[in-house]
Amino acid sequence: MPGRFTDRRLILANLWVALLAFGVGACMAVMQAMSRADLELPFRSPKMYYMSVTAHGILMALVFTTFFIMALGYVVVDTDRGRIPWPRFAWASYGVALTGTVLTLGTVYSFKASVLYTFYPPMQAHPLFYIGLTLLIVGSWGWCAEIIAAWRGALRERPDRPVSLALHATTANAMLWVLATLGVAAEMLLQLIPWSLGLEAKIDPLLARTLFWYFGHPLVYFWVLPAYAIWYTVLPREAGGKLFSDPLGRMTFALFLVLSAPVGFHHQFMDPGIPAGWKLFHMANTMLVAFPSFVTAFTICASLEVAGRLRGGTGLFGWIRTLPWGNPTVASVLLALLLFLVGGLGGLINASYAINSAIHNTAWVQGHFHLTVGSATALTFMGTAYWLIPKLTGRALQFELLAKIQPYLWFVGMVLFAMVNHVTGLLGMPRRIFEDAYAGAPQAIPWHGWTLVSAFGGIVLFVSAMFFMLVMLGTLFAGARVPQEPIVWAESLGEPAGGYTPGVWDRLGLWFVVAVAVAAIAYGVPLWHLVHMTRYGSPGFHTF
């Protein structure tokens, strides 16, 4: 067996969980999109629908993403360092995370935890739902330790050289994850687990919600940063060019580390109990955290222009035509970028203090995050899988034609599903509803045509997801043996002779300390006020 990757089995083990979660999650999704449009399905019922929404959220947003990101992190470390620091510990962490995933999904599929992936109390799930998710988080901490240890090893070995941009990005993400998950760990250990076990009679839902969103917004950057890392370090080379600016890439990831936590109140703009001033402060931080994304947009477009021109493109826009649109990896990422453009601008609206109330918790929101995590992240990850699996297994992509079509189908599906959901949201339709009829209310009538279009988009997305699964399973089981190519990160344009020297943005340890300080200010004061109010708490309810 070719053995370019020391940790090939560990990487594949993580990828398998991610792939299976994605495949099952996609099956849940298509039923939900059809149910919302009042289309009849076998076993359709509200109980089934809300269980399905929960399962889809957990599988896609927490399981698929986390395991894929862990696999990708190990790929980066293995590529740069030759091996991961502590393989046995990594396997143990994998075991913990997988056990947690199985426990949580067990409670969901037995209808004991239809509380959605946000699991707001006082709706109460089975204790194993919370314990399972906690184990998934604990397992991911093991991954963070591996990444950070590898990064420190690289620094010790060559203190005069910056680590690769890929390792820099992965380390920033691991640090971000450590900081973010402290919030959800506190919610689980201090509130949800004792309360669901009956050790505590009551829970404060606002405190729980606040701890959740302290975690919940950096969670979205945890999903997006690995996609950004692929855009910076893989896409330019795959497209046939060079990375336009390596130093600004380093700045981008350091800024995300600092700014992703102190923004959670923009998910709670409509909440009572949080003073308006703190909501405004979090909005200001949210606008700041958009800045590194704008920088990324420029750098990535410029890198693509370099590639397009090297491939013979001329004129103002001729370089776009000459990009390799038939390469499944490049096509996935290009289309993900286009969808993310809309998703990101929509995000600025979500983050806007007063405008948010026009779209809060409407179908707009599900439209938004299907363009961000569902496209920028998921479609980039699919493109990454097309690039990675042959290098990892020494097998050529099976059903390559399907792989070429699949990203375009995803794009069309998302335009029909997610963009249309933005419209339905502006018309006021709430998110997460079993059907759109509202007993024939006149205000609900305009929604129905749009939900039919989004149901059709859901079917297109399902076909695309199944093409992806066919290519993956086909490649893993039956791909033709080919020589393994090594992973080579994209070269940087304008790299000085003798290479870069470490700059201030390379000092991730420093930025981690700044991130802790910023988060402490943004959350310390409002949380202090919250816990010092006379609060009454609530018992648990099972309304699902």
Add this chain to the structure above:
Amino acid sequence: MKIDRYEKIWMWASGAMLCAFFATMAGAAIGSSIGPPSHVQTIDPQKVLSDPLFHQQGTWVDRGGRVHATIVATAFAWLPAQLTLPAATPVTFHMTSIDVLHGFEIVRTNAQATLIPGYVSQFTTQFAPGDYMIVCNEYCGVGHHIMAAKMAAIPRSQWRPTMAAPDVPPAHENGHDSH
């Protein structure tokens, strides 16, 4: 760090744009008090229906002539199920939940509030004449999609409150932090 000239222009431009976005929202918030409901007041969620403000639900007029609406959310209904308000008149909504989270939304308006058991949500707004629908936009359980109520805004001259003003301190009426 060497930065390309065009990229530098782009960075300044996008930074300026983000600052302008923030300034617009902050200006509206501070200058015209336009912002999301951020009332800070707690209540025992198990005693809501014996609370002076919430034991009856409906519309009322306070001593100063201002119009109020008291609303309680429960899985899966709004109390009251039909709300009639005077059009073009500021109305202060007082709302809470007696079980799980609910999301108060008047469809195709920006009247929105998350209702959290243990906390009182409050905001003041006004409506053009017409028929409206109130829905729940925060997942609350197996009947989330049927949790709806009717609302009408009618000319002030034809409007009557449904109940007497509750016996609560004025601080609870005018929307100031009463905790």
